[in-house]
Every structure is written in C-alpha cells, then in structure tokens.
Amino acid sequence: MASAIPPQPADADIFEIFGRHVAALCLSIDDASGHRDLTCSGTLLDVEGQCFWLSAGHIVEEIAELLDSPGTTVTALIADIFSPGGSTHAIPFVLNRNELAFIHDTELKLDFGLIPIRDNYLRMLRSNGTEVLTKKNWQSQHTIEFHSYSLLGIPAQLAGATDSGGFRLGLTLVPITNVELVDAEGEAAGYHRLRGRISADMGSLESIKGMSGGPLLGFNHSDPPRYWVVGIQSTWLPQSKTIFACPLPLIGELAGTVWRQISQRNEEPTLDS
Numbered sequence: 001m002a003s004a005i006p007p008q009p010a011d012a013d014i015f016e017i018f019g020r021h022v023a024a025l026c027l028s029i030d031d032a033s034g035h036r037d038l039t040c041s042g043t044l045l046d047v048e049g050q051c052f053w054l055s056a057g058h059i060v061e062e063i064a065e066l067l068d069s070p071g072t073t074v075t076a077l078i079a080d081i082f083s084p085g086g087s088t089h090a091i092p093f094v095l096n097r098n099e100l101a102f103i104h105d106t107e108l109k110l111d112f113g114l115i116p117i118r119d120n121y122l123r124m125l126r127s128n129g130t131e132v133l134t135k136k137n138w139q140s141q142h143t144i145e146f147h148s149y150s151l152l153g154i155p156a157q158l159a160g161a162t163d164s165g166g167f168r169l170g171l172t173l174v175p176i177t178n179v180e181l182v183d184a185e186g187e188a189a190g191y192h193r194l195r196g197r198i199s200a201d202m203g204s205l206e207s208i209k210g211m212s213g214g215p216l217l218g219f220n221h222s223d224p225p226r227y228w229v230v231g232i233q234s235t236w237l238p239q240s241k242t243i244f245a246c247p248l249p250l251i252g253e254l255a256g257t258v259w260r261q262i263s264q265r266n267e268e269p270t271l272d273s
Contacts, residue, residue, distance in 0.1 A: 018152055019082025020131040021215050021229060023053060024159075024169055025115075026079055026090060027063070031072040039159035039169065041214035043229065044117065044125065044132040047255040051122050051132055052114040053078070054251070055213030056234050057104035060113025067097040078121065082171050083129035091124055101262040103254070109193045111234040112246045113213075114259060133229055138249040141228060146218035149176040149196060151233055151243065153214025157206055174208060175199045176216065176243060191250060194231045198241035208236055208243070216245045 027038040040063070042055035066074050077090035095115070102113030117125070126132070151174045158170025179196035194216065198208070211233055218230035231245030 019171060020129050022082045022152060022171060023130055024079040024154055026077040028075040029066060037160060039154055041153035041211055043215050044130060046132045046134045051117040053117055055113050056232060057102040057111040057113040059213045060100055060102035061104045064097060064100045079169060080125050080128050080130045101258050103258060109191050112232055112251050114255060135252060137228055138252045141230060141249055144220055147221040148219045149179045150174060150217050151176050151211060151214060152217055153211030155205060155208055156210030159210060194245040194247055196243050
C-alpha cells in the first residue's frame, strides 16, 4: 500500500466532520510522454444495493480514455485518509474499463460517473469510517430549507506525489452562495442542475481545479444543525466564480439505469428507453 500524508492539525475539525464523505482516487500514469499523477475527488454512493465511487462524468470519462490509450499504464489507489479512522495507507484499486459508467453530456447538462466498489474494498473503507450515501440522503431533500452551502474536495493545488512514492492530499471546504436549481438555460432539452457562486476570496487557494466530483454540502442551521450532500461538482467559470453541480437526487434517480445498461450491454450509457 502506498502512503498518503495525513491531514494537518489546523484542519482537524473539517476532516473529522466532513472527511467521511470524500474518497480520493489517485492515479499514477505512465505513457510515451513520461510519468504524471492525477488525483480525483469523489464520494461513495449506494444504488440498489451496489456501492459506487461517484465523481463527475468528465472525470470518469478521462479515466476511461487513459485505460483505452495504447501504451498507457494506469495504477490506481483509493485513499480515505479524511475519514475519522482513515488510514495513511492508500488502498491499491483495480480499474476495470468495462465497468466504468459515465454520462458527460453538455446538452443534457448531465455530468456524473460511477465506478463499482467491490465488497473487499468497501469493507476496508467502511471500517475506517467512510460514509456511503444512500437513498435516505436525497429522497426528501425537496422538503428541506437550506441556509448555506459549501463545496468539499481536493484541489489540484493541494495534491500530488511525494518523493517517497506516496500522495500528498489536502482537503478544503469552499463556501458557496446564491445556490439555485436552474434549467438548461432556455434550451428545450436538458436536466436541471445546481448553480452557485464562490462567496469570498479563496485566499491562498488559486483555483478549485481538481474539486470536480467533490460533494456539494447543503446546511440547515436549525437546532440541531444538519447537513446533506446535495450535489456533485461538475464545472466552474473562473472569471465569475460560478460553479455548477449535478443534483444528488437526479443522480440517484438515473444511476440505476446507467449502471444496468453498462452491466447488460457493456457499452457507454444513454438515457434512451
């Protein structure tokens, strides 16, 4: 198992409370141009009894393209160092190209991807406190009043390989304001998505690049305060600091269909009946 640098004490509260929702997929890539590393934000999702690593569709699409590329070798690790009992040793993770499922459709405004988590991986992740999102998380979100939002993930700026062969991972929480469910910007076809704006100066964080696939958290400040994962980060517009996320209830509604198509036909999913 490769090592990962654990969270810093100053961020302990963030890791303790919200880190259980983040599982990072760390890729070591070797091809004709040399070696590079890629860290992908994601979370765990249960759909119809099957657990998946859930991220943005364009992230899983990129992984699929790497696996399809002749002469390219991809070695994967899954890291849960942010969970309450998370290990500093990332778990070697076998990627099966035929099992990668993703929808990345700019016209439909859909952007989510799924990679199945086998039972042996799931047992290790759960034993460390990593939480799996279930239907209970999203089925009643339409009845909840959300008072604030934050984006959780691993910016590329805070991720990378170490000299010892491990990975350096930094988790951050970015406040998001003016969050609303918007349609496909006047187009006839397309699904609703969440739109919001980064609310303040990001300080030393230069960009949220790398946070695609990270969970968008919605908070209710009533007593007791509560929070839900309401969406998965898709893309952002740096100049306006506008972000877009795929709503979790929509992902939960469509994920079963996407996965069944992959399982039955072993091809890229569509939403055609």
